Structures are given as C-alpha cells and as structure tokens.
Amino acid sequence: MHRLPTLLSGIFLIFLTSWIGLVAYPALQLGRLTPVADADLGTSFPPVYGGESIAGQRVYASEGCVSCHSQQVRQTSVTTSDLQRGWGARPSVARDYLRDSTAFLGSRRLGQDLANVGQRLPEAKWHYLHLYAPASVSEGSIMPSYANLFSVRKIEGEHSKEALDLSGSFAPKPGYEVVPTAEAKNLVAYLLSLRHDYPLPEADALTKSPAKPSH
Amino acid sequence: MSANLFPMHYCAEAQAEAGIKSRAIDESLRLPVLALFGNAVHWLLISALISLVLAIKLVIPDFLGGISFLNYGRLAPIARDLFLYGWAAQAAFAAGIWLTARLAGRPLADKEACSVAATMQRTLLICATVLWNLAILLGSLAILAGYSTGVEWLEYPNWASGALFACFLMIGIWAVLLYDRRINERAEVAQWYLVAGFCSFPWVYGSANLLLTWKPLPAPAQGAVQAWFSGSFPLLCLLPIAIAALYALLPRMQEAHLHRRTLAPLGFWSFLLLAGWSGIGNLIGGPIPAWMMASGVVSSVLFLIPVIIIAINLFGISSKVSVGYNSESGAAEEAPKSVAQRFLHLGVYALIFVGALTSFIAWPGISGVLRFTGVTDAKVELLLFGAVSLPLFGVLYKAIPLLLGRESWCPKLAEGHYWLAAVGFWLLAGVLALSGLFTGLALSDPTVTFLNITSYGFPFHVLEVVAQLLLFVAALMLGFNVTRAFAGEYLFPKRS
Numbered sequence: 001m002h003r004l005p006t007l008l009s010g011i012f013l014i015f016l017t018s019w020i021g022l023v024a025y026p027a028l029q030l031g032r033l034t035p036v037a038d039a040d041l042g043t044s045f046p047p048v049y050g051g052e053s054i055a056g057q058r059v060y061a062s063e064g065c066v067s068c069h070s071q072q073v074r075q076t077s078v079t080t081s082d083l084q085r086g087w088g089a090r091p092s093v094a095r096d097y098l099r100d101s102t103a104f105l106g107s108r109r110l111g112q113d114l115a116n117v118g119q120r121l122p123e124a125k126w127h128y129l130h131l132y133a134p135a136s137v138s139e140g141s142i143m144p145s146y147a148n149l150f151s152v153r154k155i156e157g158e159h160s161k162e163a164l165d166l167s168g169s170f171a172p173k174p175g176y177e178v179v180p181t182a183e184a185k186n187l188v189a190y191l192l193s194l195r196h197d198y199p200l201p202e203a204d205a206l207t208k209s210p211a212k213p214s215h
Numbered sequence: 216m217s218a219n220l221f222p223m224h225y226c227a228e229a230q231a232e233a234g235i236k237s238r239a240i241d242e243s244l245r246l247p248v249l250a251l252f253g254n255a256v257h258w259l260l261i262s263a264l265i266s267l268v269l270a271i272k273l274v275i276p277d278f279l280g281g282i283s284f285l286n287y288g289r290l291a292p293i294a295r296d297l298f299l300y301g302w303a304a305q306a307a308f309a310a311g312i313w314l315t316a317r318l319a320g321r322p323l324a325d326k327e328a329c330s331v332a333a334t335m336q337r338t339l340l341i342c343a344t345v346l347w348n349l350a351i352l353l354g355s356l357a358i359l360a361g362y363s364t365g366v367e368w369l370e371y372p373n374w375a376s377g378a379l380f381a382c383f384l385m386i387g388i389w390a391v392l393l394y395d396r397r398i399n400e401r402a403e404v405a406q407w408y409l410v411a412g413f414c415s416f417p418w419v420y421g422s423a424n425l426l427l428t429w430k431p432l433p434a435p436a437q438g439a440v441q442a443w444f445s446g447s448f449p450l451l452c453l454l455p456i457a458i459a460a461l462y463a464l465l466p467r468m469q470e471a472h473l474h475r476r477t478l479a480p481l482g483f484w485s486f487l488l489l490a491g492w493s494g495i496g497n498l499i500g501g502p503i504p505a506w507m508m509a510s511g512v513v514s515s516v517l518f519l520i521p522v523i524i525i526a527i528n529l530f531g532i533s534s535k536v537s538v539g540y541n542s543e544s545g546a547a548e549e550a551p552k553s554v555a556q557r558f559l560h561l562g563v564y565a566l567i568f569v570g571a572l573t574s575f576i577a578w579p580g581i582s583g584v585l586r587f588t589g590v591t592d593a594k595v596e597l598l599l600f601g602a603v604s605l606p607l608f609g610v611l612y613k614a615i616p617l618l619l620g621r622e623s624w625c626p627k628l629a630e631g632h633y634w635l636a637a638v639g640f641w642l643l644a645g646v647l648a649l650s651g652l653f654t655g656l657a658l659s660d661p662t663v664t665f666l667n668i669t670s671y672g673f674p675f676h677v678l679e680v681v682a683q684l685l686l687f688v689a690a691l692m693l694g695f696n697v698t699r700a701f702a703g704e705y706l707f708p709k710r711s
Contacts, residue, residue, distance in 0.1 A: 002402045004395040004410075011411050011487060015418055015451075018491030021510065022443035023422060026503075031436035061365025064288025070587055072438075074500030075508075079583030084661035094435035094502045102365050102427075103437040105501060107445070109587035109658075110273070112665050134276070140666045142676075144276045148283035 030094045036200055045198040049099050049190075056190025057101060059183050063146065070106030071115045071194065075206060086120060087113040088196060090207045096196045111143055119195035125165070127188045128180050133170040149184035152176055236320065237617070243322035243333070244313060245618050247340040249701065251309035252611055254348050256690070256697045258301025263683070263690040265294040270683040273676040284359040292363055292370040293355050299368065299448070300379060301351050303603050307412065307456040308386050310610035313618075314463050315390045315409050319397035323389060336389065343385035350378035364428045368445060376424045380417065387413040404479045404528070405463035411487055412455035419447045439495060439503050442511070446494015449598050451487070457606040458525060458566070461559055464613060465529055468556045474531015482524030489518045493573060499582040515577030522570025529563050554629045558609035561637055565601025568644070572597060584659055589651030589675070593644050600640050600686075608636070608693070615700060623700035632692040639685030646682060650675035
C-alpha cells in the first residue's frame, strides 16, 4: 500500500462495498417501488397527494421542520414505544414515502413524530393555532411560533372565515385578525395528508410480529 | 518515520537540513493554507453564535421569535452546515494539505521545476478557497431565505452544493498527487489516512448530492442514502484527516514511535470498511430492509475495533511506554505540553468515546430507547467537535506559527481557548447524553405524556446554554487570536 495505485484501488474497492449496499442497491430496489393497487376499494396505496400538499412539502423543507420532527414509526423488532405512544398504528415502510419528493425521516425528536400526524390530529383549525401560537393549544410546548406563515391584518367589514380563533394573551390587537397565508395552508394540507393508515402487504407482515401495541 | 519533515531532535545535521526544506514547503503553501484556516475559524465563530441562539431558543421558545429567518428550523441547519463545511471541512483541507506536503517532504509545486505550474496551482487553490467561502456564504443566506433542500446536512441549494463539489476537486487533487511525489518510500500511517480522506470527499459528497438533491431518487430509497451520507461524511471525509493529524504529530511531539505499528494497516482498512457501513446504524428500526438494519448494527458495533487499534497506536506513545529517541535529553519531557499537543490528546479521548458510543447505541434494544434523543446529538457532538475538530485545532496551533515563520499566538488566549473548548465540549456532550438517557427512558413509558417529557428537559437545556456559551467564548478567543496573528503578520511582516 505504499504505491499510490495500490492504495487508491484498495480505498476504492472498500468504499464500493458500502456504496453498493447502501446507495446503489436501495436506488435500484427501493427506488422502483410502485403503489399497490387495491381492487376492492378501486384505488391504490399510498394515495396520491393533492396539489396543496405537494406545495406544503416545500414549506416543510424550507422552515426546517425536519430539525426537530421525525417521520417514521419504528419497527416492532426494535421498539414498540412509537406505537404505544400513538404515533402510528403500524411501523412505517419504505413504500409509505412513495409520494414524497424528499423523505423527511429526521434524526431528532425535540417534537413529536409526524408520520401520522394527519390521523392523530385531523383538524386544520388546531394546526393553524398550533403553528401561530404553539402554547395556545399545547401548554408547555417548546415549539417556536411560526407567525411568519400568518398575516395579521385590520378587520375591514366582515370577519374573515379563515381568521384564527385566538383568545387571551395570544389574541391580536382589537380590530385585527390573524389569517393563514397560502404557505400556512399548504403546510397544514401536507400535515393532514401525513397518515399511514392504509394497508400495504409488507406493512401487514411487519405487524404480525408478536409485540402488539397496548392500545 | 522519515526524519526530514518535522525534524526529530536526535540528529542536529538532519534537523538543520530538514529545517531548510520544511521552510521551502511551508513557503509553497503559505497563502492557501492560511486562507483556509483563517476562513474556517471565522465560520466556526458564527456557527458557535448561532448554536448559542438555538440553545437559548430551547429554553425561551419566543427568543428572537416571529421573524422568519431567525426561526429555529432555519437557523439549526445553518449552524450545522457552517460547522461542517465552513469550519470542519475547510480546516481539514488546510490541515490535510499542510500535513500531506510536510509528510511527503515536497513543496506543493516545485518552483524550480516549473514556475508556471507552481503559480497556476497556487492560483487554483486560492480561487477554490474563495469560491468555497462564497458558496457557503450565499448558500447559508439562501437557507435563511427559505431555500433549504430539507435534506439533513445537505441543505444548501444545488448551485451552492455544486460549487462546493467543484472547489473540492480543485483542492483535493493536489493532496493525492503530492502523496505520489513523496520522498519517503515507505508511506506513513498518517499518509494513508490523508489519501483516504481526500479521496472520499468527492465520492461521498458527490454521490449523496447527486441522488438526494441534484437529481433526487424516489423518496423510498432516500432514507438509506441519507443514512449512508450521515455516517460517511463525518467518518470518511473529515475524521481520516483528523486521525492523520494524530498519527503524524503525536509521535513527533513526543519523539517516540507508534506503539504496535503492525496493527495500523488492520486499523486503517477496517476503519474504512466499517465507517462506510455504520451510517445505516443511524436508521435502526426505520423503513429499510431488515438486512440493511442488521448490517448497520454489525458495522457500528464493530467500529470499536479500528478505534481501539488507533488508540493502542497512539496511547502507547501518550503514556510514554514505547522507546523514544530522547534517551539523552530529558529536557523535552519536562517541558509543559503545548496547546497543540493537548488538543491532539483530547482528540484521542474524544475518538475513543465516539467509538464506544457508536458501538453501544447500535444494539437494537438500546437504539430503540436512545435513538432520536439527546444521545444522538451527543454522538454527533463527540464526533464533529471532539474527534474531528480537536485534532484540527492542534494542527492549527502547530501550523500557523510555522507558516508565518514566527511565534504568533497570544499564549493566554490560546490557553483560554483550550480550557473553554475542553470544558464546554465535555459539558455539552455530557448534558446531551444524560438528557437523552432520561428522555429515552421516559419515552419508553407511554403513560408519561410528551409534554411532560419536554418539561423534564428544561434543566438540561439550561446547561446546554451554558456549554454553548463556553464554546462561543472559546471560538471568540480562537478567532481573535488567529486574526491577531494574521494582522500582526500584515502590519509587521518581519520573519524570524
């Protein structure tokens, strides 16, 4: 290994092993997954996103949500606590991410897992309040306010139907209202579409393992 | 070990001859290496400031709140990226080029052989440095403005990451070519690691960017590639340069041979193999095939082996067990250890902790409890600030006076930097690990609500602020000291 070609080829071959295993193989295998057609329901899973959800992914990326939130329910062979905490009814599988442009798997849980947030918290209203003033719906939360996704404007004529129902210290000045911007709407649409509650053959196989969620 | 690079004290003639040669080598790299180091420490300072703000935000969520570009989610990736690409990668290039040239016993380009080539080479290096820093500046501003790609550690927009990739090619090629032009026939251990580090950067950064941001794969396949990158980038691109610094400098500073040198090749090859595979250990339990998970567990657990070998090689000399050259002169042993040497030593300890922690948290049962908690952050901190940055600080303190041709440090500031960095680093890693342990155990009990767990985290977050403050002041001292050294050079350009 004192000659450059020898050293370089050794390094190259050894890099190649993990590259083939962890880059090329997933690209060829997992990269070719397709939706599973369900003949009974006449649809395919995972369901496709609407336009707003697709735009919402961009907001999710640019606001850096992935810094604090993961999107994966772990397999029961490793832990059952994700299921028990109600973060999902089954472990996440690769096909669940099929409709995403980026897989926001995350590495930290300073906040809760969001893989099934649309199922757990299905109300758009709640999410708007939570994004604007997290403590207003979740006291003690350390999530920062994403007030930049909302506009505070003077009420002219009628109250906007979209205005947030804020009270107490969170309410805007009298005569003003807080309405979500298009970005907030897209982000919430995306969050609501995060739900792995459809059947997939490989996921069914995973849940058949002995460890069962307690509730 | 060849005697001609960092002169040993056992032969006055060889030392004098080597001294002239070393000066010629330093002269050839002076500007690019100083530019890389100078920029790196200032990015480190900015990154430390942002990390401090982020730590405060965890205690007071409304701190600097409501402003889009100061939100936690936008600042967090910038702090990490500035640390990775602004500081660590850039300092690794600087240290790597300097060490490669010194170990090879050759100037970057032989002026006498071909002055045009020498000038071109230096121009290319300077251009790459300028472009690199420009890409980091503009890329970070783009993240602030909301143009992040959303892929962890690869948040820079495509034009910025493309520029970084191109710059790297312009920088790295010289290091590899220098290896081939070295004068010592038997390469040293440090030289292998240098070549490995410089070779892996384009490979790892290029293929991860290509498949995740430039031309993204379908999302189901991205998880594995993300995990591979999160392991490979720090372990294969940055850490080898830091390890090379340890292998090159520690024996010379102590005037001793490596302990059990015959183990080193095993350490080197197993390090490269396992480091590449161990990244997938960051995704244990995730949406990947079972065999991949198993390979992540196995390689992460086995990662302890190369780390132990490196520790044996280096600790043999640290504890002065092996026979040195200095049997006649006892003076060197009594002299207090330099700041550079102490940073290098601390780096070895951090490396051992990284190996142990990587191996420990990869066991599926343990990963199930500790993954996603502060323990994950503690590992990243131990790796990036500990095993990678501490040895790089060591090289910086050693190289800059040699490159400037004079003792350029304010010793009190250097001393202060060492102590604050050491205390801040261990405090941060300890607090993160401890908070992760509590959080992980609490998360395993579904009767404890998530908000409850968040409230337990409060005292830890306060301690994190203290640690980040120490690290920020440490970075400030380093930044000031480097600026002062450079300014002194500019204002009073006398050479000793």
